[in-house]
Amino acid sequence: MLSIVLPAKNEAAALVELLPRLREAQPEAEIIVVDDGSSDQTPEICRQNAVVCLSQPYSMGNGAAIKRGARAAGGDTIVFMDADGQHDPVLVGKLLARFDEGYDMVVGARDWSGQAGVSRGLANGLYNWLATRITGFAVKDLTSGFRAVRADKFREFLHLLPNGFSYPTTCTMAFFRSAYAVAYEPIPVARRVGKSHIRPVRDGLRFLLIIFKIATLYSPLKLFVPTSAMFFILGLVYYGYTFVVHGRFTNMSALLLSAAVITFLIGLISEQITSLTYRRDI
Template structure:
């Protein structure tokens, strides 16, 4: 019996490349007997991305304006008809040959990530220092080694991801957020080493996005592992206050300075804040799977063969579509 799978591909002005990516996917699906629907989410492109994807046989959902990579993924996942969902990019950088192996591993994991650690990986040199630093921070927050924090090729179960929609951003940090969220909540995440091709066309990620990724990781730490953020700050203030206190006591006047007192009080206050945050996280536990706040139906158009949209449509349950206002 063919395995069922929904493949979601966010696309923005990828008209020249989307046909080739879909052709590679169609060949793979035939060879491995996969019953898959291919969903291309045209994120308000100004070129013929949607039409090209439609000609290649994909199911096309179109945003009326550009809303972002993460928003496109959320639209596609909500509209998916199958519980097993794969995501990939429309620029041809991820080889599809790894998808069957990743799908096999999903039987023993909650998410399988294509880690760009294979023999042939084309990552621009200018991005490597930032990626290394971000991975180091993410490893610290998650308390484990993450093979690839923000790979765009991954497979997961729809019902595993839906509860996290309230905290998943609409931009490129979607993959980083879902990786940290699942790891911090002790979900099983597996990695498959893959190659990574040079991108066709221009990348839409800007150098200053590294700052946004850093803030995102810290935000996730506060949300899931607050003590991983607060305790280092406590240590810094304690160290400074303790050293200043010793210096003050060894001075001729033997007076404790206001600076030492302030540093030690700050350490105590930060520790109490961290403990309160940790209690809140522990008491609330994981995000409630029944409360998919913020995951309401998105407004998008499903394109048909005649080029006309089918109106604003969304999907709140796998295989069930409902109109939105």
């Protein structure tokens, strides 16, 4: 059975056209719209289209809506897609065709034309490059909200998912960390209907934290070891300079070398915590 989950916050204008097309494309699927505290006609539109609507009493965030939809979904396969009209319902079949090749998650990968502006495109390009370097796999779209997953495997990581906008990042890195098969399927993306809920300044600063989260979710040592090595090299260089010029070992050299040791030890502890986080009792 297939379940399709759409997190929605004031997306009634898009849902009017999207839900009938989605039902036509996937007539047997369970369609769940998670109303994240909308103030428009989202519940009424869902009733008109015989679609399940789970209404939040107030806005909890995109990730929170995804988690609620995943818990309620009855299918063994779940497709997550945006409710703003960017994703063509016909493309669900394309994702599922790739999914049936034996993958645990298939992500709809946008090209440059599908990015919401130059700044977002550059930021997503940076995230993709960093995730590729850390995981050793070609990550083509780390933040895409259009993906098909095996429900049981996705639910293993619900406790890790944030309530905000970065659930795709966490989900992707968790699947890679657990050695689940992930594939990327190129898809076209239409311009969204209505106004985006992402605020450049506030969410831009928050997205910067994703860079560090990517590393710590997958392998903390890949972040802490280079940082530790940087402090160690700086400490040695500064010690060599002060020894030649002043003939002594300075407090700054001691501080840099101590920082190198402390950072490395924190990395070891973080690695153990990460291993316990992904541990599953079989």
